[in-house]
Amino acid sequence: MDFYEDFARSVLFKLDPELVHDLTLKAAGFAGSHKSVFGFLRGMFNFEDEVLSSSVDGLSFKSPLGLSAGFDKNGKTLGFFSMTAFGFVEVGSVTLKEFQGNPKPRLFRIPEQKSILVNLGLPNQGAEKILKRLKSVDLIPFGVSVASMNEKFDSDFDRAMSFVDCYNIVKSVGSYHVLNASCPNVAKGRFEGPEQVELLLKQVKKNCRVEKPMYLKFSVDLTEGDVEEISKVVKRFDFVNGFVIGNLTKEMSHLKKHPRLGDVVEKLGGRGGLSGGAAKLKSDRLIKQFYQESGKTIIGVGGVFSGRDAYDKIRNGASLVEGITGMIYRGPAFAKKVCVELSEFLKKDGFENVQDAVGVDA
């Protein structure tokens, strides 16, 4: 009997998704700041095995599974997640100024697809406040995901500078940084055309000292041609260590006839995106292409629910993997469940360490 999957989830899934998210953040924040419960939390949610520990771009991880961006946008729960089997957390996405995000409701569950329809629009407390909070945190390796402001820019140059200015504020905290070029829910949409990527990287090169690993996050909707073009551009900027693949899919037309969400999708008029099951196959395919095309580090994300899902991404070329929807559907022991299964797959196939399995199917 699994308490979350067999009981708690059916109760929580009757409540508004964002309310549950906020309550979970509060509970995790509270538990993670009370040392007296750390032993209990470790017993419930941690798992460690040498086969899972690895070093990527000079950073050490006890497991290759991270909590993906979007769960802890303000960096309030790192204490809690350091007691779990997660090897790292990606905080954010963070923007230069604070945002309330898009009007509610803006999160919808699609259980039959194990997905979430997300139209949050980057609510977060802004770079300065988050910097202050994270300055004293070193419990677990964490990255900071940086996004451009959710507003209408006069030019792509101004938008690129909105990434640059935010990055320059938060770059002193965290083990690595991600430039999230793929948020589907902001005023101007994604910033992941090859020319936009080039403009962004030129401005980073000109205005920032990049001293920690940096990754670019793209959506899972990129085409093969996009991957080729983007890889060519990125090869010219050696401060980019690799890619986070990927963000939500915009392929939502099948939901137009959905009895509960048809009207919602209609009203969104192309805004928003789908996570989880809807993103998995696209993510797996793109991971392989980016790995083959760029030879750079890949952090694979999209539809990780089990050790098998994580293992597939690693075999396709991901050095690290992340999940968020998996935790929503499988509960706080999600990371432990994935890591236990992943370690079994690795050992069964004769790998001494997870690093040896990276890209074997690519």
Ligand SMILES: Cc1cc2nc3c(=O)[nH]c(=O)nc-3n(C[C@H](O)[C@H](O)[C@H](O)COP(=O)(O)O)c2cc1C
């Ligand atoms: C509720 C929610 C909020 C998200 N917010 C962000 C975000 O702020 N920045 C970002 O880069 N990705 C964000 N994402 C995308 C996830 O990080 C991830 O790329 C995507 O959901 C696919 O992974 P999954 O299938 O494990 O959810 C969000 C996803 C969800 C479900």
